[in-house]
Every structure is written in C-alpha cells, then in structure tokens.
Amino acid sequence: MKLIRDGQKVDAAGLVATIGFFDGVHRGHRFLIDQLKEVAGRYKLPSAVITFSQHPRKVLHADYQPELLNSLPEKIDLLASMNIDYCIVLDFTLQLANLSAQQFLSEVLSADYHVKALVVGYDHRFGHNREDGFEQYVSYGEACGMDVIKAASLEADEIPVSSSLIRRCLKQGKVEDAALLLSYPYSLKGHVVSGYQMGRKLGFPTANITVDEPQKLIPAIGVYAVYVFLNGQKYKGMLYIGSRPTLHNGTNVSIEVYILDFSGSIYQEAISVLFIRRIRDDIHFDTLNELQEQLKRDEKTVREML
Numbered sequence: 435m436k437l438i439r440d441g442q443k444v445d446a447a448g449l450v451a452t453i454g455f456f457d458g459v460h461r462g463h464r465f466l467i468d469q470l471k472e473v474a475g476r477y478k479l480p481s482a483v484i485t486f487s488q489h490p491r492k493v494l495h496a497d498y499q500p501e502l503l504n505s506l507p508e509k510i511d512l513l514a515s516m517n518i519d520y521c522i523v524l525d526f527t528l529q530l531a532n533l534s535a536q537q538f539l540s541e542v543l544s545a546d547y548h549v550k551a552l553v554v555g556y557d558h559r560f561g562h563n564r565e566d567g568f569e570q571y572v573s574y575g576e577a578c579g580m581d582v583i584k585a586a587s588l589e590a591d592e593i594p595v596s597s598s599l600i601r602r603c604l605k606q607g608k609v610e611d612a613a614l615l616l617s618y619p620y621s622l623k624g625h626v627v628s629g630y631q632m633g634r635k636l637g638f639p640t641a642n643i644t645v646d647e648p649q650k651l652i653p654a655i656g657v658y659a660v661y662v663f664l665n666g667q668k669y670k671g672m673l674y675i676g677s678r679p680t681l682h683n684g685t686n687v688s689i690e691v692y693i694l695d696f697s698g699s700i701y702q703e704a705i706s707v708l709f710i711r712r713i714r715d716d717i718h719f720d721t722l723n724e725l726q727e728q729l730k731r732d733e734k735t736v737r738e739m740l
Contacts, residue, residue: 435514438522440487448550449520450474451543452585453484454558458503459512460616462595465588467516470553473583477551480519484547485509486526489649493526501601503616505623505647522547535566536574544578552580556587557594607654609709619661619708622650622689626700629690636726638733640674640690641700643707652689653709655716659736661708662693670694670740672732673707676716692729694737711739 438444452470456463467483474481489500504512506523513521524530524542533541538560543549554571566574568584575582588595595615603612604620613619622645629642645652655676662671673691691707713735719725 435518436520437510438520440523440525444482444520444522444547446480446520446548448477448479448548449482450477450479450551450553451482451484451522451547451549452553452555453543453560454555455489456483456485456509456513457489457500457597458600458616459509459516460503460595460597460600461614462588464516464617465595466553466555466585467513467518469585471516471518473551473553474519479550482520482522482547482549483513483516483518484522484524484543485513487523488526490526490531492649493528494531500649501651502647502649503597503600503620503651505650508621508623508647535560535571536577539571539574539580539582540578544580549580552582553585554582555585601651604651604653607656607658607712609653609658610711613709619710620653621706621708622652623647623704623706624689626703626705628701629688636722636729638672638692638726638729639697640692641705643689643691643705645689652687654712655687656712657714657716657732658712659710659739660691661710661740662691663706663708664693664696664700664703669696670736671707672729672736673709674716692733694733713739 450470450473452466471481487506491498492500510521543552552575554568571582593599600612600615603615609620622643624643624645626641627644629640652675658673660671660673662669671691671693675687675689677687713732717728719728
C-alpha cells in the first residue's frame, strides 16, 4: 500500500476510491473495502481509501472529544492489512469543510486524485451542508466523469456495524463484543510511567501506563484479562482501570497492568495491551489484606482465561 499525504501527488492515471474517517477499521469498514477492491478489479484501476488525519468534528467544534478507536498510525496499519493500493490521508480543514459535495467531488477527488469511480458507504454524507444524497452524488459525478456507486452495508444481528456501537460496547466493558465487531481485540498503546508503588507492596507490581493517543477511548472501569506486548515479547496480563477506591485515590483514573511471569524495570518503555475479557468491577475493600486476596483470585482467573 502506498501512503499519500495531503499535498502529495498520486502516480496513477485513475483510481477507484472510497472515503471516510474509518475509525476502528471495523467489520463494516472491511465489508465496504472488500466491495471497493471488487469494483477496482472490474475497472482495472488501483483501489484507494481516502481518510483524514483528524476527526472532522474536532476541527468544526474545538471542544469535541472524539473518543477514537484508533490513532492515525494504527488506522494506517489496519488499512494496509486490507491489501489496498493507496491510502490517501487528507488534512481536514475549515476550507475543506466549506466545500459543497459537488466541489469536493470535482475539485478534490476528480481533479487532485483522478478518482474515476467512487464507492459510497450506504449512509455516507459529505459536503458543507450534508443535505445532498446519493442521487445528487451520481449527478455530480457524471459532470466530472466519475461513476458513483452505492455500497451495501454489513449488519450484525440486524444492527448495522458502526464505530458508535463499538464505543458503546467498550464503555460497558464488553470488550469481547467489541472485538467481534472490530474483527480484532481492542488495544491501548502507550509508555510505562512511575506510579505509587502500592502494587509492589501487595506482591503485584504493576506497570502504570500513559496512553500515547490522548483522544483514544479508554474502556470501562474494572479489571481485565489482557495480553501485553513489551520489547517484542507477548505476556499474559491483569489490567486495572480505575480510581483505586481502597487507597482513597480520589477521582484520578489510572491504567496499570500486572504482567504475569515477568520482572524487571521497564520505566519509559513502549507497551501495548490487547483486551480479552473484563473479569470484575472496581471494588472498594475495607483493608489492604482483602484487596490482596482478591488480586490473588483475579490472577487465578486470568491464568485460566488466557
């Protein structure tokens, strides 16, 4: 896959493209991209996914918090795994937002990127007023020599697969359901930072994690069975998201993982965790001994689960 950044030229005379933010690159997106590749094969042209470097609503509304499923590098890696020919990453700006759908098709997709056929998601709308629909897109495409094709949608249990549905699952701690909709386990990537060292005193030394992408969605508070990737190695892990009520930590939410069968100093190291299952809520214990006994039970559960 060739990555084209905003302002770079495409070296193809024509493309078959689809466009969207593609947060999560989930099963619904993959179903659309499979249709894109099928159409590209019919046209005998390269396939291209056109996406944006930042969430459009964040540009339009500065106080909007996107709760991303992927960072941009993660999204690009996932798109590359789909075996498309091009990924074109545009900077979403106010100038771009003010273009009508007709201007966007003719001045950007056709003139700048030589799109000859555009595969449109079943519910996709673009243009500054977002009032135009598929019939108008077809008409605008005809005017600039572009075929506009409507894609079918993918549904799970008669519900369209969407990034919003996946976010809802993650906020409820249903990471297994999110993984089914994504087609891969949800993950967080970050770096290990110093913590309060309380886990070490309890016999469960944890790595405190700061997430690299500040806008990425953090799953529901609780304890999770996870896989941990550290320095090229894979480990089983017990991850905690919460405010440590037993330690009277206030409202500050921390993310920390106990890496099973591991020891060593890993401060400032890059780390990633894959969520497999949520095993319990965050609980307030009256004593540290009660917390320690629960952590022993949690470790047993995680070992059996993983």
